[in-house]
Amino acid sequence: MSTSSIDLAVIPGDGIGPEVIAEAVKVLEKAVAAEGVELKQTHYKLGAEHWLATGETLPDEVLADLRTRDAILFGAVGAAPGDTRIPSGIIEREMLLKLRFSLDHYVNLRPSRLYGTVGSPLANPGTIDFIVVREGTEGPYVGNGGSLRAGTPHEVATEVSLNTAHGVERVVRDAFRRASARERKHVTLVHKHNVLVFAGHLWKRTVEAVAQEFPEVTHDYLHVDAATIFMVTDPSRFDVIVTDNLFGDILTDLAAAITGGIGLAASGNINMDRTAPSMFEPVHGSAPDIAGQGKADPTAAILSAALLLDHLGYAEAARKIEAAVVADVEKRDGTARSTTAVGDAIAAGL
Amino acid sequence: MSTSSIDLAVIPGDGIGPEVIAEAVKVLEKAVAAEGVELKQTHYKLGAEHWLATGETLPDEVLADLRTRDAILFGAVGAAPGDTRIPSGIIEREMLLKLRFSLDHYVNLRPSRLYGTVGSPLANPGTIDFIVVREGTEGPYVGNGGSLRAGTPHEVATEVSLNTAHGVERVVRDAFRRASARERKHVTLVHKHNVLVFAGHLWKRTVEAVAQEFPEVTHDYLHVDAATIFMVTDPSRFDVIVTDNLFGDILTDLAAAITGGIGLAASGNINMDRTAPSMFEPVHGSAPDIAGQGKADPTAAILSAALLLDHLGYAEAARKIEAAVVADVEKRDGTARSTTAVGDAIAAGL
């Protein structure tokens, strides 16, 4: 899919989103220019601010328009925690999750690497270099639940986790494929099949079946509670983790924390069948507390741009961005730099 | 409920269960003898070994008999991971979870404290002293789900999280009550209400309502993913965490890890209405790999016995056990000691 132009959708979003995305675009522009590739950008106003102004979350026309792009670069959305004008979770569900589900982003890819001197909270982190392949389109995220007698002493609230053979198999196969291309070639399934029997056994059976197709890849299993222990006592044991939407949400924030914080954690919401554009976003949120101050670390957004290029077939350009990030990160000594300064330094390092 | 005798049920279980429980009983006997309290013990054979021998998980008569006791001291259950003779999860669900649900153990209490020199994997753990009040009788643990077309490419597997106003309110009130008796008087609700809207809002509304009854207690909210970050970057921020059954399972293993490992983590499955006996157990499992070698750390089991005494109204005896544990733990320097040696040392320190 390597073409001579990229038709990019940019959704800067709220809070620090626009600030970090500006730096990611800066680096992206320089990286693709070096390859003689044209970068066409269309910016979309979406998020909490946009909702306050218009009442729109993600209109059908906008979704249709986004579908025509090659890929989406996404900043962050969400209002300040105290802002009661916005119904809680509405932007997350009706915009961010709607994009992931509508565009069939079934691989939520979240790499975790500890770069050189960057501060892990762990005393002895060792080498950390794994990826989490989080399912992105089903599980407890389907919004399938309800309330009976809400607000009364007899209220019953349910949440249904939906898991399909189709949905589980495609993401498990993706995890094995990625493991096969890595040095250690190891997949760890994380679930809780001793309690969540039905979903858990579907995942476990699927891993056993798909593993047959990849004799070169080893695999094991961890309950999600045990996985969090290893995440802080022996993170080096992980190579590729495959897990469901909710466990993946939890584990990847923890993984970001042990590798120096969500300022560095990139992610891709990927439709591997390419029936719709994939979307790349830093794992962090809109951080309203530091928005507009030029303090936000754009590294996660820049690494997300590298994942975007890799997905579009520009592996070399992606690798260069990652190398420039590593070089910059390894030089960090805790001195505060502005968002722009970090972006400039990484762009200069290309 | 402080009486002059305790009618104790003991379920040693599998693996290291019997070894650690022997030490917990040793310490318990000495602690209550000092108060002039008689300890009557009834031992029950239950667990994976028992299932292999008899096919029984938890017969109705045994459950009925357990109901007549004042409290249950529980070791650990579970076969070796590779043992294919036992259907996965059957002992966990049909015995351990059946006990928690049948005896209405709605408060799954898990204290986390970092004792002196005990090795946390965190570089700068700071002061860690919080409790997790995990709901124990509903949520995703209810076993309410199913498979359609299992084993075919059209399989659909569901898991239903059931949450009731009754179930949420009683555990939230318990958390506020415990917070009110602590120095910092702070409750943190952990959930994921931006995605799990129905259950999440029930929890959130309940916390807001119950908080009115405790004006002296402050409270805040964290999404579960963010909570795992704070668990490794700023665990001192936590005082009392209240959360659902599954999030509590995950967070308490992580909490155990950052406070030096599950060798130290105690728990109580508590029926605060005292309509059935409560059950106290180390958070760790049966650890078949080290079973029978006298290597297991009995500290978590001993601390669980202290929680048991506290629940039965012997606060002073409980405090003494905890003090003896702290004194022992603070002296540890990594030198290996046998299970019995640790038990003896703590008993001697009473």
Ligand SMILES: CC(C)[C@H](C(=O)O)[C@@H](O)C(=O)O
């Ligand atoms: C904002 C929220 C809906 C989202 C999620 O839960 O997936 C976020 O936590 C993430 O991990 O991207």
Ligand SMILES: CC(C)[C@H](C(=O)O)[C@@H](O)C(=O)O
């Ligand atoms: C063994 C298992 C069913 C149990 C649970 O999930 O509650 C355990 O992990 C725990 O935390 O006590």
